[in-house]
Amino acid sequence: VVFSLLVRMTRRLLAFQAFLLLLVAFASCVELWEPQTSAHVMRRDEKHPKSLPLRLERRRRADSTLSGSPECRQDTQIPTDNFALENETNRAIEIKWVGRKGESILALTTQVRSIFTPFGQLKIANPSRLWRWDTSSEKFVNMSDVIAGEAILDFGGILQSPHDPDYIILIVFNRSKIHVSHNGGKKWQPIRLNFSVHTVKFHPTYKNYLMAISSTGELYVSATFGKEWVKIRGSGIMSFYWDLGEPKALNIYAAVDEKVQSHAYKFTLDKSLPPNVIKTQKIYSGIYRLLAIGKFIIVSSSPQGEKTPELRGLNISEDGGRTWNRGRLPESKLEDHYTIVDASEGFIVVHVAKGGSSTGTLYASDGSGAYFNPVLENHLYSGPLTDFYKVPSIKGTYMASVANEDNIIQSKISFDRCGHWQFIKADPKECQAENIADSECFLHVHSTYSASQGVNISQGILSNSNTKGLIIAHGNLGKGLKYDSIGVYITLDGGYNWRRILKGSYRYQMADFGNLIAAIPATKKSGGVANTLFYSMDWGVCWHKTQFTLNSDFHLTGLLIEPSLTSLSTSIWGYLERDNIWRVVFVDFTIPADRKCTSDDYEIYVPHIANDKQGCVFGQRERFSRRKNDRICYNGDGYDPSTSTELCPCTAEDFECDYGYKWRDESSTKCIGDSDFDVTSSMYCKPGQSVYNKTLGYRRIPGDSCKGGALDRFISTQTASCSSSGKKQVGIVTKPPSTGSRNGSKSGGGNGGKVAAGILIPLALIALIIGGLFVYKKYFKGGGEKKYDYRYSMLSQTEEDKANLLDDLDDEDDFKS
Numbered sequence: 001v002v003f004s005l006l007v008r009m010t011r012r013l014l015a016f017q018a019f020l021l022l023l024v025a026f027a028s029c030v031e032l033w034e035p036q037t038s039a040h041v042m043r044r045d046e047k048h049p050k051s052l053p054l055r056l057e058r059r060r061r062a063d064s065t066l067s068g069s070p071e072c073r074q075d076t077q078i079p080t081d082n083f084a085l086e087n088e089t090n091r092a093i094e095i096k097w098v099g100r101k102g103e104s105i106l107a108l109t110t111q112v113r114s115i116f117t118p119f120g121q122l123k124i125a126n127p128s129r130l131w132r133w134d135t136s137s138e139k140f141v142n143m144s145d146v147i148a149g150e151a152i153l154d155f156g157g158i159l160q161s162p163h164d165p166d167y168i169i170l171i172v173f174n175r176s177k178i179h180v181s182h183n184g185g186k187k188w189q190p191i192r193l194n195f196s197v198h199t200v201k202f203h204p205t206y207k208n209y210l211m212a213i214s215s216t217g218e219l220y221v222s223a224t225f226g227k228e229w230v231k232i233r234g235s236g237i238m239s240f241y242w243d244l245g246e247p248k249a250l251n252i253y254a255a256v257d258e259k260v261q262s263h264a265y266k267f268t269l270d271k272s273l274p275p276n277v278i279k280t281q282k283i284y285s286g287i288y289r290l291l292a293i294g295k296f297i298i299v300s301s302s303p304q305g306e307k308t309p310e311l312r313g314l315n316i317s318e319d320g321g322r323t324w325n326r327g328r329l330p331e332s333k334l335e336d337h338y339t340i341v342d343a344s345e346g347f348i349v350v351h352v353a354k355g356g357s358s359t360g361t362l363y364a365s366d367g368s369g370a371y372f373n374p375v376l377e378n379h380l381y382s383g384p385l386t387d388f389y390k391v392p393s394i395k396g397t398y399m400a401s402v403a404n405e406d407n408i409i410q411s412k413i414s415f416d417r418c419g420h421w422q423f424i425k426a427d428p429k430e431c432q433a434e435n436i437a438d439s440e441c442f443l444h445v446h447s448t449y450s451a452s453q454g455v456n457i458s459q460g461i462l463s464n465s466n467t468k469g470l471i472i473a474h475g476n477l478g479k480g481l482k483y484d485s486i487g488v489y490i491t492l493d494g495g496y497n498w499r500r501i502l503k504g505s506y507r508y509q510m511a512d513f514g515n516l517i518a519a520i521p522a523t524k525k526s527g528g529v530a531n532t533l534f535y536s537m538d539w540g541v542c543w544h545k546t547q548f549t550l551n552s553d554f555h556l557t558g559l560l561i562e563p564s565l566t567s568l569s570t571s572i573w574g575y576l577e578r579d580n581i582w583r584v585v586f587v588d589f590t591i592p593a594d595r596k597c598t599s600d601d602y603e604i605y606v607p608h609i610a611n612d613k614q615g616c617v618f619g620q621r622e623r624f625s626r627r628k629n630d631r632i633c634y635n636g637d638g639y640d641p642s643t644s645t646e647l648c649p650c651t652a653e654d655f656e657c658d659y660g661y662k663w664r665d666e667s668s669t670k671c672i673g674d675s676d677f678d679v680t681s682s683m684y685c686k687p688g689q690s691v692y693n694k695t696l697g698y699r700r701i702p703g704d705s706c707k708g709g710a711l712d713r714f715i716s717t718q719t720a721s722c723s724s725s726g727k728k729q730v731g732i733v734t735k736p737p738s739t740g741s742r743n744g745s746k747s748g749g750g751n752g753g754k755v756a757a758g759i760l761i762p763l764a765l766i767a768l769i770i771g772g773l774f775v776y777k778k779y780f781k782g783g784g785e786k787k788y789d790y791r792y793s794m795l796s797q798t799e800e801d802k803a804n805l806l807d808d809l810d811d812e813d814d815f816k817s
Contacts, residue, residue: 078546078587083140085109085131085582093573093582095560096160096168098184101637102562105133105571106168106185107140109582110154125151125173132185140584146188147172147179159200161225163207169226171197175215180226191226201240204247209275211252213237219254219267223275230274232267241292245320250275253283253297253321255290264290264299266321283321288312293343296369297321314338316348316369325370328659329363339381341388343369345396347702349418351381351388358382359403364418364656367702371659375418378402380409380449387411387447393463393470394494394607396617399424401449401481408480411444413495415608416617417701419656420663426477427499434485436477443489443498444481446474455483458507458522464565467514468624468641469494469605470539474505488519490540496610501540507559512568512634513641514539515627516589520559520572530556533572537592537632544592548585553577568593568634590634597633602626604643616648619706649709655698671697685722694718 090109098104111126128151129144151173152158161167166184175196179188196215203209210222212229219233219240236257243251250269255262264284269275284290287299297317314327329338329352341362342349348369353360362376380387380401387401396417401409412421423442431441447460457474464470469492476485488502501517502508508519517536522528531549536542549572558573572585605626606615615621623643627635657663657671664670685692698714700706 076544076546076592078589078591080546080548080588081138081586082549083584083586085129085140085584086142088129088131088582089580090126090129092154093557094155094158095558095573096158096165097562098160098165098168100165102165102564102567103135104184106158107131107133107582107584108152108158108170110152110157112151112154112173125154128152128157128173130170130185143185143188148190150177159202161202161207163202163205167207167225169200171200178226182225189227193229195220195229195231201242203242203250204244206250209250211240211242213240217257219252221252221269221275223271223273228274230276232269232277233265238262239290241290243320244292245295245297245318251320253290253292255287255299261286263287264297264321281321283317284315284324291340293340294346296343296348298327298340298343298348298369314350316365318369325368327365327370327372329372341381341386342390342398344390345417345703347417348372349375349388351379351386353381362388362400362418365702366659366699371699373657373659373662375414376400376402376412376421378404382449385449385452387445387449389447389461391461391463391471391495392465393467395622396608397494399445399447399461399495401447404480409444409449410442410480411475415495416653416656417703419701424495425497427497430500431477434477440479441477442479443475443477445489446476446481446486450474450481455481455486456505456523457486458505462508462510464510464514466565466641467510468626469607470510470514471495472508472510472517490517492539493610494607496608499540501536502534502543506534507556509559509561509570510565511561511570511589512593512636513566513639515634516568516593518559518570518587518589520556522556528555528557529553529577530574533587535589535592538629541629546587548572548587551576554583566635566639568636593632593634595633596636597627597631597639601628601631601633603628616651616706617653618701618704619648619650619654621646621648647705647707650706650711650714651709652714654701654704654706655714656701658695658697658699661695661697673697689722691719691721694720 085107088109090111092110092112094108094110096106096108098106107130109129109131113124115122115124127144127149128147129142130147130152131140132143133139134141147170153171153173153175157171157173159169159171166182168181168185170179170188172178175193175198177190177192178197179190181188195212195218198213198215200210200212203211208223208225210226211232212220212222214220217235217237218231219237220229221232222229232252233254233256236259238255238257240252240254243249243253250271252267252269254265254267256265263282264287266279266281266283267277268279268281270278283297284299284301287301289300291298295318297320299315300312301315302312314329315324316327317324327350329350337353339351339353340348341351346367348365350363350365350372351360352363359378359380361374362379363372364375365372380403387399389399391397391399396415398414398418400412400414400421402412403409411424413424414421424445426441426443428438428441431438434441445461446455446457450457451460459474461471461473463472471491471494473489474486475489475498476482476487478485486505487500488504488506488508489498490501491498502519505522506519507522508517510517515537517540519534519536520530520532521534522530529552531547531551531554532545533548534543534545536544553576554574555577556572556574559570560573561567561570568590569586569588572587573582575582602625605624607622607624608617609615615623622645624641625643626641627633652669660674661671662674664672694716696714696716700715
């Protein structure tokens with residue numbers, strides 16, 4: 001009887017196991033496409049990705065329309081050149097502009113399929129194809145023979161030197177080989193590696209110097225742009241960086257796992273061929289993570305003297321690891337964790353989460369990176385999703401999203417390097433037109449988080465260092481972000497004043513230093529099909545329409561221009577539904593621009609002129625040359641927008657609250673003591689200091705260069721002796737990840753834990769059951785844990801609008817610890 005029961009149970013188990021195997025085999029036919037990670041990487045997908053489930057409501061979406069007066073809208077036909085990448089059906093394409101002035105283009109096509117098997121996820125890559133735009137023959141040339149049918153990495157497979165756009169590297173999919181070019185892709189040299197390359201980084205100054213980490217955590221350096229490689233460290237590399245504080249030096253900072261503990265090292269190389277390590281220094285012992293950004297080296301570690309390894313704090317060096325300062329962040333708690341969001345302007349901005357929440361507090365440091373103060377509460381940072389944005393077109397301006405007490409997401413902007421934050425000012429006339437009360441009418445900008453929630457925006461914020469004061473973004477008016485009422489907004493003065501230039505969702509680009517704006521409608525109703533382009537030569541006041549293709553089934557995937565935005569031409573990328581072949585359309589706006597600008601066509605633009613200080617920000621006033629709005633001409637080669645810079649006398653706006661102090665309120669420039677933080681004299685003393693400057697509650701904003709004026713009112717010249725008495729220095733503390741390793745998770749391979757497993761049928765069956773349920777829930781049910789509960793402004797609507805919403809819903813190296 002027992003034997004008969006065992007036989008029956010075995011048969012049932014085997015039948016259930018066979019069912020799960022069939023389920024997994026069916027799931028292996030589902031192709032999973034990784035998310036887009038670059039502005040110049042495009043994919044051709046058959047279905048729109050399914051958005052996260054949300055409890056949101058909204059009104060009926062309006063079709064995309066033009067703003068501006070009707071009398072200045074014109075239909076014109078601009079000459080275009082249409083090209084097809086013959087027989088090219090790979091689904092992803094990555095674009096690089098090459099040549100000294102971006103006059104040529106490299107296009108790399110790839111296709112990688114992810115399938116599930118009983119033994120895990122498997123990736124299969126199709127042969128890649130390489131195309132190059134030939135300026136002499138004016139056509140795309142298939143150069144795939146130089147890579148001999150090999151598959152190139154689909155993301156990050158084509159690398160371009162930041163110093164010379166003609167220096168290109170292709171990384172083969174199996175990571176054991178690279179192809180290099182020194183002339184913009186005209187000729188290539190294959191190089192077989194004796195290691196499996198994981199990540200490559202370019203030296204900040206010398207274009208021939210590269211360093212790479214292998215898939216097993218080894219560190220290599222090349223002084224010949226990849227032709228020859230030298231091993232610097234055998235294994236255990238967790239992270240690695242070139243020295244940005246001394247960009248002409250050959251210094252490398254690396255976090256190294258040495259099994260018992262991880263340490264921070266500094267490797268100094270000579271300039272011989274091949275390079276040799278002439279000095280190895282252990283600059284910090286017992287770390288969890290390391291980051292080198294700007295002039296700072298930052299490590300997370302347990303506070304010295306602490307016996308509990310769960311505690312962590314920031315340690316910062318601004319002199320190459322010779323001396324270290326403990327990061328002083330008030331209101332630190334054990335369950336907090338932090339993320340460095342920026343450190344490129346001479347100070348550090350840190351997001352401190354509240355007990356694992358998706359919101360937290362932004363802290364900004366002083367120029368030394370040691371003393372932090374809170375600058376923005378309820379900042380939204382959900383995993384890798386953040387709307388924190390440094391505006392490149394105007395110095396010191398940042399944008400971010402916050403969640404209010406009702407969890408409605410709102411946009412804020414700072415004009416003084418994160419010192420003060422405010423809502424984004426909306427045009428009162430537009431508020432009145434939409435019947436929104438002035439007290440609730442602000443502009444809220446859609447960015448990364450909105451895209452992750454299925455909001456119909458085709459791209460985020462657009463700005464460039466060559467387009468002084470210009471910012472373009474999708475947004476809406478009201479008390480918070482919405483799913484509908486979306487438009488395209490522009491500011492010409494760096495964010496002080498905005499106006500709507502387009503209604504609906506668009507792909508947009510700027511050209512000729514911002515003189516030209518091109519836009520293509522991107523509504524969900526169109527399904528990505530487009531054949532009409534709108535353009536404006538006066539920053540969105542008047543719009544003109546041109547048809548860029550006669551095909552009615554052109555699926556738009558990208559509207560691109562060379563990265564410096566200096567050209568007068570733009571390229572439109574897509575494919576035809578009938579054949580799925582990649583196509584590109586070049587549009588040259590030289591004809592509507594009519595003529596090259598002369599000196600009479602320009603005026604002087606002063607950034608931050610709207611701040612009642614006549615443009616004095618960070619102690620200086622900058623002046624730029626910019627084309628007048630009513631002149632239709634192009635800048636062309638040789639145009640230089642910069643003119644002059646002058647120093648300003650010091651005022652209250654040149655200072656921020658010192659460590660242990662805070663603003664009296666959001667609109668105040670007066671600092672008061674922070675009652676939540678007990679400051680002692682020892683906290684102002686850095687290692688090795690015997691005296692420190694007494695504080696009046698203020699410190700100079702990092703990078704500020706004002707002179708005279710009210711300087712003595714804010715900065716004390718009195719000194720005091722450093723004392724060993726007082727409370728222990730306070731730093732932010734967090735729990736390390738529960739990974740079974742003292743040092744937390746490690747990137748780049750390293751020496752991970754080894755798991756011994758016996759092959760037993762019951763265990764294998766349990767694994768198959770769990771795997772089958774996971775595949776069924778995630779990929780067939782569309783399930784998965786809901787990670788976000790923040791919502792957009794809710795609006796009244798009909799049941800029909802709710803149904804439309806449901807129909808539409810069906811249709812990421814940060815330093816963290």
